[in-house]
Amino acid sequence: MGTLKPISRPGLYAITDTILMPADRLVPAVEAALRGGAVLVQYRDKTSPHTDRLRQASALVSACHNAGVPLIINDDYELARRVGADGVHLGQEDGAVTEARALLGEQAIVGVTCHASLDLARTARSNGADYLAFGRFYTSGTKPDAPKAAPEVLTRARSLGRPLTAIGGVTTDNGAELIRAGADMLAVVGGLFSGTPDQIEQRARTFTQLFATHHPLYPISSKPGAQP
Ligand SMILES: Cc1ncc(COP(=O)(O)OP(=O)(O)O)c(N)n1
């Protein structure tokens, strides 16, 4: 068995956005999410020139590693390798898990989009995915046309034995339903990053509190009121 990867901690998965977070606000916004308890961060930028993406991803590696949190790069495992990120998130059209693993190494975190499909999830698991992402669960301003999923898919996917991520229109109001259905991470763009750093930090704390209240495996020592 390999070493346990850091995604074994349930919690908020913060995903960046080029519209909500222009270059000068990117790092402060992510630092606010980290102060609020985000356990994983994804750099998702589908439009900026390569040199900008390289600079921004490098800055995020430093911010995340200062907080002891892994940084995932969306789509681009070559960029992940260049900046020393901790892994990559792959959609169904973004290349093979095995190729990403070969480039990034055994310890890399590779996540895969499974939409609402247990078959896609089984295939992703066989190919070595470290977490399985399901969605979109609610109305999403960031990706309105993503295929729909119902929370029950999370409950069914629990038997696959991989951490489950829920994405798409997730907010502090609807997140508890997804955690109770089986989500180990809530992947959030608009429901987290549409605001000032203070608001982002407060929302991240609220998401973190949802895990403390509703996730069965939330670390005992992190539960409010628990003795250290
Ligand atoms: C955690 C997480 N889940 C799903 C996605 C979506 O990936 P994909 O289907 O490749 O779509 P794009 O994000 O590339 O538009 C994700 N990025 N992260």
Ligand SMILES: Cc1nc(C(=O)O)sc1CCOP(=O)(O)O
């Ligand atoms: C990037 C992405 N992927 C989705 C999927 O369902 O695969 S939904 C989505 C957008 C997530 O942003 P927001 O939290 O603002 O809805």
Ligand SMILES: [Mg+2]
């Ligand atoms: Mg993709």
